[in-house]
Amino acid sequence: MKGEKLEDHAGFNLLSGPITPHVVIPTTAGTGSEVTYAAIIKDHEQKRKLLFADNYLFPNVAILDPYMTIGLPRLMTAATGMDALSHCVEAIHSRQSEPVADALALHGIRMIREYLPRAVENGGDIIARGQMLIAACIAGAAFSNAQVGMVHALAHSIGAKFGVPHGIANSILLPHCILYNLDACLDRYSQIAQAMGKDVRGMEPLKAAEQAASTIWEFTKAIGMPQTLREVNVEEPGLEQCANDALMDGSIVYNPKLVFDPEEILKVYKNAF
Numbered sequence: 001m002k003g004e005k006l007e008d009h010a011g012f013n014l015l016s017g018p019i020t021p022h023v024v025i026p027t028t029a030g031t032g033s034e035v036t037y038a039a040i041i042k043d044h045e046q047k048r049k050l051l052f053a054d055n056y057l058f059p060n061v062a063i064l065d066p067y068m069t070i071g072l073p074r075l076m077t078a079a080t081g082m083d084a085l086s087h088c089v090e091a092i093h094s095r096q097s098e099p100v101a102d103a104l105a106l107h108g109i110r111m112i113r114e115y116l117p118r119a120v121e122n123g124g125d126i127i128a129r130g131q132m133l134i135a136a137c138i139a140g141a142a143f144s145n146a147q148v149g150m151v152h153a154l155a156h157s158i159g160a161k162f163g164v165p166h167g168i169a170n171s172i173l174l175p176h177c178i179l180y181n182l183d184a185c186l187d188r189y190s191q192i193a194q195a196m197g198k199d200v201r202g203m204e205p206l207k208a209a210e211q212a213a214s215t216i217w218e219f220t221k222a223i224g225m226p227q228t229l230r231e232v233n234v235e236e237p238g239l240e241q242c243a244n245d246a247l248m249d250g251s252i253v254y255n256p257k258l259v260f261d262p263e264e265i266l267k268v269y270k271n272a273f
Contacts, residue, residue, distance in 0.1 A: 009052060011052070013054050013055070015057070022057075023061040023063070024061070024062050024063070025062075025063045025065060025068055026062075026133060028072060028077075028080040029069055029129065029132035030080025030081060030082075030084050030167055031080070031083060031136065032084065032138075032140015034062035034064070035062065036057075036058075037054060037144060038053040038144075039052040039053075039057060040052075040166075042159075042160060043160075047160050048245065049159060049160045051249075066133055067126070069129045069132070070124060070126070070129060074123065076167075078171075078223040079165055079225070080136070080167045081116040081119065081120070081135075082116075082167045082168075082223075082225060083166060083170050084135055085108075085112045085116075085139070086155075086167075086170040086174050087108075087143040088104075088105040088112070088138075088143075089178070089192055089212075089216075090143060090146075090147070090148040090149045090152065091104070091105040091142035091145070092146075092191065093184075093185045093189070094147050094148070094254045094255075095147075095253075095254050098145060101142040102142075102146075104138045104142040107138060108138040108139040108142060109192060110195050111135035112132070112135050112139075113195070113219065114131075115127075115128045115132050115135065116128075116135075117222060117223055120223045146254075147254040149251055149254045150181070150246075150268070151170055151177045152170065152249070152251040153246040153247075153250075153251040154173050154268065155169035155170045156245075156246070156249050157242040157245040157249065158234055158242050161241065162233060162234045162238065163233075164229075168225065168226060168232055169232075172225070172226060172227065174216055176268050178213040179210075180257070180264075180267075181255065182206070182209055182210065183257075186205045186206060186209040187209075188256075189208075189210075189212040190209050196215040196216065196219065197215070198211045198215045228272060229272050230273055236273055239266060239269040239270065239273065242265075243266040246262075246265050247259065
């Protein structure tokens with residue numbers, strides 16, 4: 001990278017060569033950034049989030065040390081864990097999904113289901129903290145290959161405009177986006193429901209798929225996550241602008257249902273409001 005303004009490098013594959021040696025030690029179990037080629041940086045003046053994606057952004061070394069996450073508050077623990085869960089779900093339903101990412105994402109969901117409640121309940125549980133770091137790393141590897149989708153596009157927009165923490169935004173929007181995409185990936189959502197511990201054997205395909213949304217809803221309630229955008233100080237009149245911004249987010253192109261109309265996004269926002 002040759003300097004210049006940071007925003008000059010926003011986008012895909014714009015770096016001309018390797019950057020400064022990059023060693024990462026995650027302090028939350030959520031983003032999986034230690035194994036991804038992407039970075040999100042907020043432009044506070046423009047109230048938008050800039051996406052940087054380039055193979056030269058992959059860290060040279062990653063160290064997963066659960067002691068670095070001890071002391072993380074309950075809500076931040078839950079929110080970052082839900083970010084990782086969102087990565088898994090979106091990797092599975094992505095238009096670019098593939099078998100290796102599917103395997104990683106489904107196992108990541110199982111780990112998060114088991115260990116996130118433990119980490120939230122007892123922040124000093126070093127086993128749960130360590131397993132959540134591994135789950136977040138697995139999720140990062142999954143979505144690095146398969147990409148994310150509508151959940152992240154919508155979360156980026158309300159995060160930029162209203163300052164909603166990313167994991168909280170993902171957590172609120174995830175079940176609503178699953179319901180929006182339901183008819184596009186019934187089998188995949190039934191697999192997600194099973195990974196979340198729901199027995200869907202014998203259910204009609206639509207009912208089995210719906211269990212992904214309802215089971216995740218119950219999970220978010222159990223770990224104390226906010227349930228509506230209203231609860232996190234999102235203002236309804238601003239949702240129209242957020243819908244327009246989300247449509248321009250690079251994540252939206254990988255959503256299982258193609259989205260061209262901001263009104264479709266606005267409906268999802270209002271359901272979550």
